[in-house]
Amino acid sequence: MKQAATQKIYIIDNEPEICWMVKNVLSEKGFDVHTAFSGERGLEMAESVQPDLILLDLQLPDIEGLEMLQRIKERFNKLPVIILSAVDAVNVAVRAMKMGAYDYLSKPLNVNKLCVTLGNALKTSRLINEVDNLKRQITDQASSPLVWSCPQMQKVMGIVNNIAPYDVAVLIRGESGTGKELIAQHIHSHSSRSGRPMISVDCGALPETLVESELFGYERGAFTGANKDKPGRFESAQGGTLFLDEIGNLPLNTQVKLLRVLEERRFQRLGSRREIDIDVRLITAVNTDLETAMQTGMFREDLFHRLNEFAVYMPPLRKRSEEIDLLAGHFLDLFNRQFNRSIKGFSPEALWLMRRYSWPGNVRELINVIKRAAVLTAGDTIESACFPPEILEQTAEKEESITTVYSEPRRVIQPLRKVCQEATRKIEHEAISRALEQTRWNKVKTARLLKINYKTLFNKIKELGI
Numbered sequence: 001m002k003q004a005a006t007q008k009i010y011i012i013d014n015e016p017e018i019c020w021m022v023k024n025v026l027s028e029k030g031f032d033v034h035t036a037f038s039g040e041r042g043l044e045m046a047e048s049v050q051p052d053l054i055l056l057d058l059q060l061p062d063i064e065g066l067e068m069l070q071r072i073k074e075r076f077n078k079l080p081v082i083i084l085s086a087v088d089a090v091n092v093a094v095r096a097m098k099m100g101a102y103d104y105l106s107k108p109l110n111v112n113k114l115c116v117t118l119g120n121a122l123k124t125s126r127l128i129n130e131v132d133n134l135k136r137q138i139t140d141q142a143s144s145p146l147v148w149s150c151p152q153m154q155k156v157m158g159i160v161n162n163i164a165p166y167d168v169a170v171l172i173r174g175e176s177g178t179g180k181e182l183i184a185q186h187i188h189s190h191s192s193r194s195g196r197p198m199i200s201v202d203c204g205a206l207p208e209t210l211v212e213s214e215l216f217g218y219e220r221g222a223f224t225g226a227n228k229d230k231p232g233r234f235e236s237a238q239g240g241t242l243f244l245d246e247i248g249n250l251p252l253n254t255q256v257k258l259l260r261v262l263e264e265r266r267f268q269r270l271g272s273r274r275e276i277d278i279d280v281r282l283i284t285a286v287n288t289d290l291e292t293a294m295q296t297g298m299f300r301e302d303l304f305h306r307l308n309e310f311a312v313y314m315p316p317l318r319k320r321s322e323e324i325d326l327l328a329g330h331f332l333d334l335f336n337r338q339f340n341r342s343i344k345g346f347s348p349e350a351l352w353l354m355r356r357y358s359w360p361g362n363v364r365e366l367i368n369v370i371k372r373a374a375v376l377t378a379g380d381t382i383e384s385a386c387f388p389p390e391i392l393e394q395t396a397e398k399e400e401s402i403t404t405v406y407s408e409p410r411r412v413i414q415p416l417r418k419v420c421q422e423a424t425r426k427i428e429h430e431a432i433s434r435a436l437e438q439t440r441w442n443k444v445k446t447a448r449l450l451k452i453n454y455k456t457l458f459n460k461i462k463e464l465g466i
Contacts, residue, residue: 006030008032008034008049008053009034009055009118010042010049010054011036012060012068018109025114038061039060039068039071042054042068046072050238051079052122053079054079056081056101057084058084065083069100074229079125080102080125085106087106102121152320164186164191168310169281169306169309170283170310172184172284172311173311173313174287174314174316177362177365178314178317180245184241184243187241188281193239196238197237198240199241199242201243202246204245204246204249211250212257212270216268217229219271222270226270229269234280235276239279242281244284244285246286247284248288248298261278292444292454317363324351324355331370331371335370339375343377343380343382344380349384353384353392357394369387373386428464432446432461443458
């Protein structure tokens with residue numbers, strides 16, 4: 001049973017003689033074998049060793065055997081565990097199997113039976129992982145809107161495919177809804193870590209008081225309500241990829257801790273003094289101006305340079321208008337399968353409206369519009385009547401402005417409020433654009449020049465489409 005690829009076996013047993021005997025037998029068969037004589041030491045080493053299988057004795061000096069099994073399965077859910085015990089108790093064996101143990105072997109050990117059981121466990125584990133990977137690939141192929149044809153996206157994907165195999169930090173920048181998480185998933189699935197988990201965290205959705213416990217976990221009793229140990233997202237992503245979305249929302253004190261973790265490659269859970277080594281690739285994403293955040297002291301410059309080893313810029317959908325037809329057709333195929341529909345396509349007017357719309361919500365908004373239309377459409381073609389009002393109104397305004405420029409002016413009397421709003425928008429657009437040019441797009445200086453606060457300026461830039 002010589003191994004083609006070295007697999008790591010971890011023995012946790014308080015009898016050194018047993019560990020020595022099993023280690024010799026398995027080492028001769030090509031396994032990389034590690035040992036520990038206590039539960040705490042076993043858990044600590046398992047974090048760094050990342051074994052393919054654990055042989056666990058139930059008679060440990062510090063942690064009761066079934067509790068040890070539970071803690072292993074909480075941290076490494078799919079890791080096969082074979083129980084070793086000098087006590088041949090049926091009820092204990094049944095409880096262990098219910099808790100997720102692969103098998104139960106009584107001492108003294110039969111070496112041949114141990115090798116056969118171990119080989120079967122590894123084979124089963126490998127098949128489970130292969131099935132999970134295939135499911136993930138099928139899901140990605142069926143649902144991923146990572147479709148492109150325009151030169152901007154071809155350039156982006158060229159960079160992404162080049163950096164995916166290398167274990168470097170990546171910062172993905174772009175507006176909300178442009179597909180930053182899909183790019184992160186693509187990088188992970190094309191890296192050497194693809195067989196390990198990718199864990200995603202939306203930093204913008206976490207309350208400030210929970211950020212650290214979510215990222216780094218906590219020990220039982222660390223704070224009120226911490227009734228049991230809880231691993232954080234870094235631990236869950238061991239060996240794989242951790243994706244931190246909206247990284248600009250991290251509180252400053254968490255930024256300090258994250259920087260230290262990235263530099264030292266280890267961390268402590270809240271309420272614990274034990275350090276845990278990490279082996280995680282970090283990918284982050286942001287839809288805000290981190291340079292301005294650094295100038296205002298809201299984001300640490302040293303952390304920025306740690307995260308920004310490679311930067312990927314996702315262009316907004318309004319700058320990829322030539323891809324609208326391709327993306328719309330792709331999403332329509334997905335919703336045809338999901339809703340068991342057979343819609344053939346879009347009417348010429350519907351395509352024209354989609355091409356002219358500015359898509360402030362980017363690809364995410366396009367997905368929602370196609371989904372809505374696929375539900376509302378009664379025939380086999382999506383008509384413009386199935387689109388939400390904002391698409392119809394915005395394209396109508398554009399058409400009216402074009403008609404005004406290229407044809408005889410029409411005497412249309414509009415409400416005074418609308419006239420004033422349009423005039424105000426034009427004046428604001430011109431004033432902000434000139435101020436930005438004067439300050440070379442330094443938004444802090446621009447806000448001071450216009451005597452408005454930074455948040456108001458940021459919202460105006462977004463609202464006016466500058």
